[in-house]
Amino acid sequence: MERVPAHGIEVFLAIVREGSMRAAADVLGVGAPTVTLQLKALEELLGIGLLFRTTRGIQLTDAGRVLFDAAAPAHRDLTYAIKKTREMAKSTTGTLRLSLSREAYIAALAPALGEYLAKNPGIKLNISWDEEPVDLVRHGIHGGIRMGDVLTPDMIAVRVTPPIKSAFFASPSYLQTHGIPKRPRDLLNHQCIRQRLPTSVTPREWWVLEDGQDKRLDPPARLIFDSAEGVIQAARDGHGVGWSTRLTLEEHFSRGDLEPLLEPYVKDLPPFYIYYPEQNKRVECLKLLVEFLRSKLRKTPGN
Missing domain, CATH: 3.40.190.290 (D-Maltodextrin-Binding Protein; domain 2)
Structure with a gap:
């Protein structure tokens, strides 16, 4: 599978939109020589020139026009998707999927659930009632609550109850x-x-x-x-x-x-721990729950 030279295409699109190498460098937050080098590297990789300079500024070659017409909408869609993905990671609204046993619910979640829901009205909890650990990643579950912290190496565990x-x-x-x-x-x-x-x-x-x-x-x-x-x-x-x-x-x-x-x-x-895959540590809804349960534990006498 051929790899897409994403950085080079981003530079190329910026040059076309801004009308000059220097303006593109300012938008991208890099030096003008970097823009020149990345454009040259992209042209060498593709084996064809994309731009030429005239007295009126930057002009597209025929190959450059083909690339711009195809890449500009794709780049716009990709930028939008990345923006929405980042918003989801930071969002305090949405559905948080959890896996826990009945004992975990009674010990760790039930005592704090009413206050947590009141403080986070935009969050919904979708709870899977499992008596033993499940593969969180495979089942699309953000986190789980289990007794003890003996987990696979790619999991993060945070204590949320006393023994x-x-x-x-x-x-x-x-x-x-x-x-x-x-x-x-x-x-x-x-x-x-x-x-x-x-x-x-x-x-x-x-x-x-x-x-x-x-x-x-x-x-x-x-x-x-x-x-x-x-x-x-x-x-x-x-x-x-x-x-x-x-x-x-x-x-x-x-x-x-x-x-x-x-x-x-x-x-x-052993105490109960909330655990989750490394890649979920930036999910804002999950971060809010982890910190909330930790704060409740800190208020427990002896912790």
Whole structure:
């Protein structure tokens, strides 16, 4: 594929429009010798003269007229497209596409959503509800929110929440029948309800803090779901003990349909991060959301 000598054509068009080499140099913000050299280089590349000087100024050759008639509208359209693209990057209006899990929504976005929308009335959020990371670039998504900052090298991650508390839980009816676990090892003798990612066949690991150390638990699972909602519902129905982020459970604890367990042993999980591809860092709508969530985090005690 033949490459277009864009700089040379831009110089050529400026000379024709302005009527002289010096006027074109002033418009382009370069020296007159640079304009002369770039025009000469373009003519040598094309193998034909494009302009000649007369007592009345600059005149087009026949080849120059062909090039100008074709290139001028194309350059105008390209300039307009670049202008509109830059305006989109700086625009505070438009649709911002995000990918996040239910936990990410509850922890990072929901507490700030009302204020964010009120401050940015021109921005619409198009949210993809995904329980595991998706290819943002492939799906045309501006950014995502996920727990932890372990991402591919081409992603930027910005922390937007404190560490997240976890919780073990079960229904009062289950505990009345099977007893209350006192230590993490007691879970090995209970019916456990665990969660796996939609694309995984194995459940997520359970973690506790015991004797000052992080310890992994792998109790046998009677039920396995591919969503936290399934684990919570099964626990409410009295089928066993579950483990999840506490923020998804507070309403159930308040109502009494679930009870927290093993509270001295619960472990904090990593914070949530908003992440996005390097090429999206100049998208103004995304920049506004990132800075807004960061400002909310800075106001959180201990951050």
